[in-house]
Amino acid sequence: MTTGADIVPVVRHELVTREPDVACQAILALTGHQAILGSPRHDFRFALRTTQAGPLGLDRMAHLMEARSQTGPYADFMAVHVVRGRLGLASGQADVRTPPGSVRTSAPTPSWVSWTDLSGMVVRLPIERVALVAAVRAEPAPPTFRFLGPTPVSPAMVQAWVRLSSFLHGLSDDALGQPLVQASLVDLAATTALAVFPNTTMTAGYLPQPSRVAPAVVRRARAYLDEHAAEPVTVAQVAAACGVGARALQAAFQRHVGQSPLTYLRQVRLARAHRDLTAADPAEGATVAAVARRWGWANPGRFAAAYREEYGRQPSETLWD
Numbered sequence: 672m673t674t675g676a677d678i679v680p681v682v683r684h685e686l687v688t689r690e691p692d693v694a695c696q697a698i699l700a701l702t703g704h705q706a707i708l709g710s711p712r713h714d715f716r717f718a719l720r721t722t723q724a725g726p727l728g729l730d731r732m733a734h735l736m737e738a739r740s741q742t743g744p745y746a747d748f749m750a751v752h753v754v755r756g757r758l759g760l761a762s763g764q765a766d767v768r769t770p771p772g773s774v775r776t777s778a779p780t781p782s783w784v785s786w787t788d789l790s791g792m793v794v795r796l797p798i799e800r801v802a803l804v805a806a807v808r809a810e811p812a813p814p815t816f817r818f819l820g821p822t823p824v825s826p827a828m829v830q831a832w833v834r835l836s837s838f839l840h841g842l843s844d845d846a847l848g849q850p851l852v853q854a855s856l857v858d859l860a861a862t863t864a865l866a867v868f869p870n871t872t873m874t875a876g877y878l879p880q881p882s883r884v885a886p887a888v889v890r891r892a893r894a895y896l897d898e899h900a901a902e903p904v905t906v907a908q909v910a911a912a913c914g915v916g917a918r919a920l921q922a923a924f925q926r927h928v929g930q931s932p933l934t935y936l937r938q939v940r941l942a943r944a945h946r947d948l949t950a951a952d953p954a955e956g957a958t959v960a961a962v963a964r965r966w967g968w969a970n971p972g973r974f975a976a977a978y979r980e981e982y983g984r985q986p987s988e989t990l991w992d
Contacts, residue, residue, distance in 0.1 A: 679853055681844040685720040693717070694736065701730070702742060709737030709787075724847035727857050728795030729840055739785040745777035748796045748818070748864060752836040756789035760821060767821060774832045775821040776868050792836045796860055804861040805872050807906050807917040819869040828867040835863045842969055851940070851967035854903030884923035888913050892920060892932060900939045901966075906932050940966040941981055944974070948989040959986045 686697050691708050694717035698706040701721065716735040722728070734756070743762075751758065751774060758769040762782035769775045802816040823829045839856065846852050865872055891913050896904065909932055910917040924932045944966040951957035960971045963986075968974035978986045 678848045679725050679850050681847045682723045683720065683844075685718075687716070687718045689716055691715060691717075691736075694734075698738075698740065702740070702745075704740045704742045706738045706740045709739075712736065722847070725850075725853050725857070726797050726800055727839075727847070727853065727860065728793070730793035730795070731791075731840065732793070733790045734786065735788055737785075737787045739783055741781065742784050743778045743781045747798045748801050748861075749777045750774055750794050750832060750836070750864065750868070751776075752792045752794075752833055754790045754792065756791075757785075757787045758789055758791070759783075759785040761785070769822075772829075772833070774823060774829055774836070774867075776818055776864075778821055779818060792840050794836055794839060794860055796857065796864070800857055801861045801864055803905065803907050804858060805865055805870070807921070816871050818864075819871065819873075821868070823867045824869055824873075831863060832867045835860065845961075846964055846969040849964040849967070849969075850903050851901070852964055852969045854905075855967050856969065858905065884915050884919050886923075886927055888915055888920070889923050889927045892924065893928070893935065896932065896936045897939060900936060900943060904936060937967075937977075938981075941977055944968075944986075945978070945982060945989065948986055949992075951990055953990055957990065959990055962986070962990075 686693070688694055688697075691711075694715075695706050695708065697717065697719055698704070701719070712735070714735050716733075718731075718733040720731045722730070751769070753769050753771050753773055755771050758775070760767040760769070760775065760778055760782055761784075762778045762780050767775065798816075805816045823832060839860065842856075847856070864870075892909050895909050895912050906921060907917050910920040913920060915923075921931055924930065924935065928935060944962050947962050947965070948959070951962065959975070963971050963974035968977075975986055978984075978989075982989070
């Protein structure tokens with residue numbers, strides 16, 4: 672049976688303390704900045720849980736405290752979903768308040784952050800990973816890419832990020848540790864960030880039509896996807912292997928195959944999952960969820976729906992035949 676790439680370790684750390692000095696040290700270790708605490712409180716409590724799954728970072732915080740810190744600019748992408756409490760950001764003449772239910776990114780310039788009795792969820796990504804997705808979307812040179820503001824472009828985009836953040840924070844280590852799942856989650860987070868927060872892809876001027884790609888290049892791209900289906904693969908990687916631009920490859924794939932490269936890859940992986948289910952023995956512990964995760968589905972329900980649409984039956988029926 673195909674096993675795919677090796678499991679990626681998921682590293683979790685958790686700290687709960689009522690000691691202000693310990694809390695300040697934890698904030699310094701995570702952000703690189705010293706926190707200044709407010710007046711002493713008898714109910715002071717600091718709780719922080721960090722999760723690192725490859726390039727994807729997830730943090731949960733619950734603070735009964737008043738504090739402020741001079742920060743930034745933060746080099747990578749970081750977005751905070753405020754669940755409870757108050758979060759403020761002061762940069763230059765701007766003073767942004769983030770109420771419960773709202774989200775914001777870190778400031779691109781030095782700023783002061785303040786918070787009171789804050790509970791929230793953080794998603795972190797290397798800015799290079801976001802820039803790679805941006806290059807496929809609009810093809811600015813990666814060094815020119817940047818986020819332009821800390822707040823979402825619309826209330827609907829606030830809710831889009833809240834849903835994504837809640838989904839990511841609800842995933843198990845089994846899901847986060849699967850290389851294909853992890854790669855798809857990083858791409859999902861980066862793509863959502865590009866839609867939610869103002870950035871240079873939204874202000875790019877006229878983009879010329881991508882150059883035409885010969886059918887032979889598309890065949891090479893399909894062969895590459897077939898060969899590397901068990902590995903994390905991006906459109907940029909496939910395009911580089913074929914010697915063309917990412918947008919040009921996407922346009923050619925749509926023209927000659929009738930779907931995007933990632934849709935084609937998803938179908939290949941679904942076929943591999945079907946093969947594994949057919950060969951698996953549930954008496955030896957094989958499960959539909961494990962096969963789904965191996966081939967890139969973090970959500971077993973979505974895998975079952977895709978499988979049922981393609982094969983006309985439940986994956987569990989195939990496993991137990």
